[in-house]
Amino acid sequence: xxxxxxxxxxxxxxxxxxxxxxxxxxxxxxxxxxxxxxxxxxxxxxxxxxxxxxxxxxxxxxxxxxxxxxxxxxxxxxxxxxxxxxxxxxxxxxxxxxxxxxxxxxxxxxxxxxxxxxxxxxxxxxxxxxxxxxxxxxxxxxxxxxxxxxxxxxxxxxxxxxxxxxxxxxxxxxxxxxxxxxxxxxxxxxxxxxxxxxxxxxxxxxxxxxxxxxxxxxxxxxxxxxxxxxxxxxxxxxxxxxxxxxxxxxxxxxxxxxxxxxxxxxxxxxxxxxxxxxxxxxxxxxxxxxxxxxxxxxxxxxxxxxxxxxxxxxxxxxxxxxxxxxxxxxxxxxxxxxxxxxxxxxxxxxxxxxxxxxxxxxxxxxxxxxxxxxxxxxxxxxxxxxxxxxxxxxxxxxxxxxx
Amino acid sequence: xxxxxxxxxxxxxxxxxxxxxxxxxxxxxxxxxxxxxxxxxxxxxxxxxxxxxxxxxxxxxxxxxxxxx
Numbered sequence: 266x267x268x269x270x271x272x273x274x275x276x277x278x279x280x281x282x283x284x285x286x287x288x289x290x291x292x293x294x295x296x297x298x299x300x301x302x303x304x305x306x307x308x309x310x311x312x313x314x315x316x317x318x319x320x321x322x323x324x325x326x327x328x329x330x331x332x333x334x335x336x337x338x339x340x341x342x343x344x345x346x347x348x349x350x351x352x353x354x355x356x357x358x359x360x361x362x363x364x365x366x367x368x369x370x371x372x373x374x375x376x377x378x379x380x381x382x383x384x385x386x387x388x389x390x391x392x393x394x395x396x397x398x399x400x401x402x403x404x405x406x407x408x409x410x411x412x413x414x415x416x417x418x419x420x421x422x423x424x425x426x427x428x429x430x431x432x433x434x435x436x437x438x439x440x441x442x443x444x445x446x447x448x449x450x451x452x453x454x455x456x457x458x459x460x461x462x463x464x465x466x467x468x469x470x471x472x473x474x475x476x477x478x479x480x481x482x483x484x485x486x487x488x489x490x491x492x493x494x495x496x497x498x499x500x501x502x503x504x505x506x507x508x509x510x511x512x513x514x515x516x517x518x519x520x521x522x523x524x525x526x527x528x529x530x531x532x533x534x535x536x537x538x539x540x541x542x543x544x545x546x547x548x549x550x551x552x553x554x555x556x557x558x559x560x561x562x563x564x565x566x567x568x569x570x571x572x573x574x575x576x577x578x579x580x581x582x583x584x585x586x587x588x589x590x591x592x593x594x595x596x597x598x599x600x601x602x603x604x605x606x607x608x609x610x611x612x613x614x615x616x617x618x619x620x621x622x623x624x625x626x627x628x629x630x631x632x633x634x635x636x637x638x639x640x641x642x643x644x645x646x647x648x649x650x651x652x653x654x655x656x657x658x659x660x661x662x663x664x665x666x667x668x
Numbered sequence: 669x670x671x672x673x674x675x676x677x678x679x680x681x682x683x684x685x686x687x688x689x690x691x692x693x694x695x696x697x698x699x700x701x702x703x704x705x706x707x708x709x710x711x712x713x714x715x716x717x718x719x720x721x722x723x724x725x726x727x728x729x730x731x732x733x734x735x736x737x
Contacts, residue, residue, distance in 0.1 A: 321686065325686045354723070361729065369730065609686045610727070611686075611727040613682065613683050
């Protein structure tokens with residue numbers, strides 16, 4: 266790893282640390298105000314980029330800032346060659362083209378009735394119980410279930426798979442060798458499940474995405490290898506899971522603190538999509554994206570060397586007052602054109618139309634089926650893993666009359 | 669060069685704006701457009717940003733952007 270020059274701002278910024286999780290927005294504001302492109306000594310050393318201008322410039326410049334070493338610091342416990350996020354153009358586009366068809370706005374709109382029914386069934390279950398946890402019982406369940414539906418997996422298996430993902434992602438930055446060994450074992454198990462599904466589709470093709478990735482030629486006329494297939498399916502499952510969960514619970518927390526906004530959204534449902542965009546701007550479901558420098562380059566006033574790691578902090582860019590006046594203020598109708606909540610550039614979120622739909626359907630179902638619901642914010646637990654995204658681990662809630 | 673955006677295909681993913689912000693942005697209905705200041709009177713666009721525009725066309729998730737000339 267190269268050492269930065271003497272003039273470089275040096276920090277021990279660690280997005281996976283407990284100190285960051287305690288006050289993420291303040292920590293990022295301090296960094297952004299003093300040195301928007303700084304060298305962090307954490308995790309072996311990396312450039313940390315926190316202002317909007319340089320985050321969008323860097324993420325758009327895939328030729329200089331490559332994804333091919335994986336988009337996370339440290340590496341994702343389920344692998345670093347995920348398809349398509351760990352590829353640059355032109356290979357990236359070949360993979361993405363296949364997946365785009367399944368996540369286009371038109372395709373997601375076509376699936377709305379089935380997704381709506383799935384969400385409503387989950388929420389109706391909460392109504393029957395009268396008290397529940399919005400994280401474990403709704404936010405963590407519906408995105409994974411919908412993704413498994415698009416892939417064509419048995420919805421009954423969703424909890425088992427979601428549990429495995431949750432544990433490993435929680436332990437991503439845990440240095441304990443035993444914990445990392447357990448993560449490795451879960452990764453092996455996960456991949457066995459994927460290959461089992463793929464084998465089934467090769468014998469019995471169906472109209473689902475699993476059949477496409479298991480049987481159809483993708484890149485240069487070749488079928489995906491078993492490894493590539495796993496790298497693709499793992500990503501589809503992981504990418505939409507915590508992110509959508511975090512977005513939903515952040516919105517609920519906001520509405521609990523601001524009953525006037527809750528009333529407005531309930532009475533004017535057309536405002537829900539804007540509210541979702543504004544909440545994910547402030548409470549980033551994905552904190553940051555890592556890239557690796559391909560060639561010596563001057564960027565943001567520093568000299569970066571080939572091979573350097575960089576971390577583009579979306580959570581910080583979305584709080585940059587130069588891009589968003591009064592950035593901490595929730596303004597339901599704010600222009601979202603500059604928001605990097607779904608990323609920026611060729612890797613911009615594949616599932617963004619799906620995420621928007623799931624979130625809207627969840628909010629509508631909660632308003633319709635859980636009238637007067639109350640969240641016990643004092644008992645809600647924010648995640649200690651803000652380095653991945655702004656997540657809640659727990660958000661207890663109940664219908665009126667039962668605490 | 670000439671840039672055509674098929675607005676029946678565009679779904680507002682904003683990848684073009686990310687890759688070539690001096691040429692593209694999203695309009696009020698969340699659809700990509702060529703910036704008025706980038707357009708010349710004859711409807712063509714200066715070649716200055718051709719590489720970025722071609723990247724944007726390649727990167728568009730819906731392949732809604734065509735570059736000719």
